[in-house]
Amino acid sequence: MGVELKAKFTSFGGWEMPVQYGGISHEHEAVRTASGMFDISHMGKFTLQGENLIDQLQRLVPSDLNRLQPRQAQYTVLLNPQAGIIDDIIIYYQGINASGTQKVLIIVNAATTEKDKAWLWQNLDSQQVEFQDISRDKVLIAVQGPKATSHLQAFVTEDLTQIKSFGHLETTLFGQPAFLARTGYTGEDGFEVLVDESAGIELWQSLARAGVIPCGLGARDTLRLEAAMALYGQDIDETTTPWEAGLGWLVHLDSKDDFIGREILTQQKINGVKRRLVGLRMQGRNIARHGYPVLSSDEVVGIVTSGTLSPTLGYPLALAYVPTQLATINQNLAVEIRGKVYPAVVVKRPFYRSKNRF
Amino acid sequence: MFEYPEDLRYLDSHEYVRLEGEIATIGITAFAVDQLGDIVFLELPELGDSLSKGDSFGTIESVKAVEDLKSPMTGIVIERNDVLIDSPEQIADDPYGQGWLLKLRVSDPGEIDDELTAQEYSEQVEGT
Numbered sequence: 001m002g003v004e005l006k007a008k009f010t011s012f013g014g015w016e017m018p019v020q021y022g023g024i025s026h027e028h029e030a031v032r033t034a035s036g037m038f039d040i041s042h043m044g045k046f047t048l049q050g051e052n053l054i055d056q057l058q059r060l061v062p063s064d065l066n067r068l069q070p071r072q073a074q075y076t077v078l079l080n081p082q083a084g085i086i087d088d089i090i091i092y093y094q095g096i097n098a099s100g101t102q103k104v105l106i107i108v109n110a111a112t113t114e115k116d117k118a119w120l121w122q123n124l125d126s127q128q129v130e131f132q133d134i135s136r137d138k139v140l141i142a143v144q145g146p147k148a149t150s151h152l153q154a155f156v157t158e159d160l161t162q163i164k165s166f167g168h169l170e171t172t173l174f175g176q177p178a179f180l181a182r183t184g185y186t187g188e189d190g191f192e193v194l195v196d197e198s199a200g201i202e203l204w205q206s207l208a209r210a211g212v213i214p215c216g217l218g219a220r221d222t223l224r225l226e227a228a229m230a231l232y233g234q235d236i237d238e239t240t241t242p243w244e245a246g247l248g249w250l251v252h253l254d255s256k257d258d259f260i261g262r263e264i265l266t267q268q269k270i271n272g273v274k275r276r277l278v279g280l281r282m283q284g285r286n287i288a289r290h291g292y293p294v295l296s297s298d299e300v301v302g303i304v305t306s307g308t309l310s311p312t313l314g315y316p317l318a319l320a321y322v323p324t325q326l327a328t329i330n331q332n333l334a335v336e337i338r339g340k341v342y343p344a345v346v347v348k349r350p351f352y353r354s355k356n357r358f
Numbered sequence: 359m360f361e362y363p364e365d366l367r368y369l370d371s372h373e374y375v376r377l378e379g380e381i382a383t384i385g386i387t388a389f390a391v392d393q394l395g396d397i398v399f400l401e402l403p404e405l406g407d408s409l410s411k412g413d414s415f416g417t418i419e420s421v422k423a424v425e426d427l428k429s430p431m432t433g434i435v436i437e438r439n440d441v442l443i444d445s446p447e448q449i450a451d452d453p454y455g456q457g458w459l460l461k462l463r464v465s466d467p468g469e470i471d472d473e474l475t476a477q478e479y480s481e482q483v484e485g486t
Binding site: 019020023024025026218221222285286287289308309311316338 | 395396398399401417419420421422424443444
């Protein structure tokens with residue numbers, strides 16, 4: 001074996017991140033069947049305020065933010081003029097205060113925090129929008145799984161079952177202000193909690209005592225991959241458009257005015273795209289991984305962007321870009337693994353859908 | 359902190375070899391098992407394949423890592439632990455016993471002297 005076996009901690013954008021606590025399969029199963037928690041404090045967190053804030057943000061994303069009511073959120077993407085994805089983000093609309101100021105919280109990927117900040121600065125009117133980067137000021141804890149909500153309920157007075165998916169609220173947690181959102185990156189029900197460090201530590205320890213399993217980045221990756229959620233920098237980046245990446249459901253061309261990337265997205269809607277991100281199921285035990293070539297009739301036609309053995313399903317699965325004419329369910333393809341070719345078939349995404357989601 | 363039986367020899371790449379006459383049994387160490395985490399895939403050579411010392415003889419994968427397996431000796435593959443191909447996670451239960459990977463008929467038993475003793479290997483991986 002190579003000398004470089006993976007350490008259990010990894011450095012990620014200046015943060016020391018746990019890859020695993022008690023084994024990836026164990027953590028994964030806990031989230032699918034009960035509850036697990038993730039320290040995702042490394043993610044970027046921005047608060048924005050302004051009178052016409054939603055109108056200004058509308059220009060930066062393909063999704064129609066006018067559909068958002070206060071205490072709702074939208075998963076969406078920041079696009080460059082070529083409709084390439086600068087980042088995938090969640091915009092939490094917190095509403096309008098008495099003086100007419102709109103307020104949002106935006107959660108972005110850790111590695112893209114500085115890039116996103118620069119892009120927002122460049123494209124929002126700084127005279128009208130007050131921007132604050134609170135990435136280092138707050139911790140973010142994701143509590144996920146069918147039992148996550150009931151575990152979290154013990155620490156807040158509001159009835160969490162009344163919060164819908166992508167809904168959120170501001171409340172108090174261990175005497176400190178906290179933001180709770182019914183969002184996540186696992187394909188299960190659960191919340192993400194934004195708080196000050198001391199309350200975050202208290203929450204983590206209290207949940208651990210209640211039996212919520214601490215989970216690392218390893219399980220976070222296998223969980224999101226079973227749910228076919230894109231990982232930025234791997235499945236999507238500035239060279240992929242929402243149509244190609246299977247994120248067409250974020251594009252609301254009909255109800256929106258102009259936004260950055262609209263022209264290319266309109267063209268691609270009319271002419272179609274050359275490649276698409278698909279789900280692959282390997283036919284044997286061999287695991288397709290990031291960067292492995294995808295073949296059809298012995299020719300390289302695409303590339304695997306993410307792949308793993310699915311802990312829940314028990315077989316290897318992958319996401320891969322393939323030519324559009326091959327991007328149909330049940331299409332037979334193959335993946336080259338260490339010089340040999342192994343059969344794979346295009347399957348529906350997500351690979352796994354929770355029965356516990358509401 | 360892990361066990362490294364005295365009757366085995368070790369590679370710094372975390373394979374072990376047990377030599378009995380001209381038959382070498384090859385596996386991976388308890389340290390490697392711990393570092394890898396959940397083992398999900400194992401690929402081994404065919405019976406009759408010949409391996410040179412230092413050759414890659416297969417692949418072991420955990421959820422997050424893909425690692426080559428390196429042969430500690432030169433020889434012909436005479437047996438492989440096929441149970442582990444279908445249930446690679448069982449390697450972790452008993453890496454030095456039921457979790458063996460491969461048996462070779464070696465061409466030069468003297469090659470074993472190049473490999474690390476239990477104490478040397480232990481010092482390398484655990485610094486003790």
